[in-house]
Amino acid sequence: MRESELESEAHRSHALEWRSDDTCMLCLIEIIRADSSSRLKIHRRFALATLNHRLNPDVTLPSFQQENSSKNLARLLQKNHNVSSQVLNTLLDSLTSVDVVDLAIEAVYRLYHHVLRDETVLDNVLTHCVQKIGEDLDQPEKWVPYLSVMQRLARLNSSAVALAISQNAKLENEMVEHLSDHLSEFVALHVVALLDPIVRSDADGILIRAGRRPILMLQLARLLQNSQCQQLVCYVLGFALMLWIKEDLQQPEHRQPDDNGRPKTQQLLSTTANGLKRIILRSQPEIQVAALQVLDALLLKCRQLTDGPQMMTVLMEQQDLAELMYDVLYGNHLPLLEFALRCLHHLSRCPPFFQHRCVILGVEPLLRVIPLTQVISVYDYL
């Protein structure tokens, strides 16, 4: 298909304000809006792909003339509010069309990031996304295109995205407190990918206030226990690692009793360790390393608690963590060996470790590891 075909039948009547050197935005809009009965429907993906190409300033264009026209299109959109707002509205409406949704998500992002970069535009996009999700709050599968747009924008301005989500209390609740029980794995994947940059930046206080962190961390632990989707597991491990490194478990919100009268921390530690154990037993080495990194961070935080030794004893007994680490030491993957040794180092700082049969079980794997590990400083952990 040639770009000259991106002209609608009504092109001759289109005003000049819609045209750059070689693009008529009104033609593009008409093609992108084409409904299923129109002959233009087959051109929709091509029209959106062409728009994406022209909204990308990094693309290496073959000739000076094309480079110039690309800039002209950007200038046309920047100067003419009527044109840019109609283009934006067309793109936002296209987020409901399964056949072009991927290209529409990219185009919304590029239009804001590379061309308009205006706070009002950002607010309009975010308001539209949150409103659309709000209309289908009971059908989370329909949230995905909007979550995808917000996820991309969160990497540019996480505070604005956090603020927009916080305008809808029910949505906020579903995303944070029911991540593992109300949402399918496909939707949870998109929610985790959206929350991660928000929490990673300073914007997390808007959306995930201190009182909410224990429930978010517990929801992530449950995803680690139950998720079948490998991509979701990888996203959750990255998100959980950041939270376990950042979080202070001595804070009062973590120390409150749960329904059984035990500190919430104990349930969080046990559930997370259980989820990580499942992944370490089943996954490929790269994912096992990520899981061991989270376990390393978790055990370090556990050691720092005032009741750390008791918590660590419960963990060792419930989850057989020392035995699990010895199993890992029988492998040959160096990063795995290093993190397993780090975890054993934390466990060995808990006095019951030496009263347990696990000390005897550890002699053989530890002796085996010593000649294998010229790269890692194994002696640091012995």
Ligand SMILES: [Zn+2]
């Ligand atoms: Zn036209």
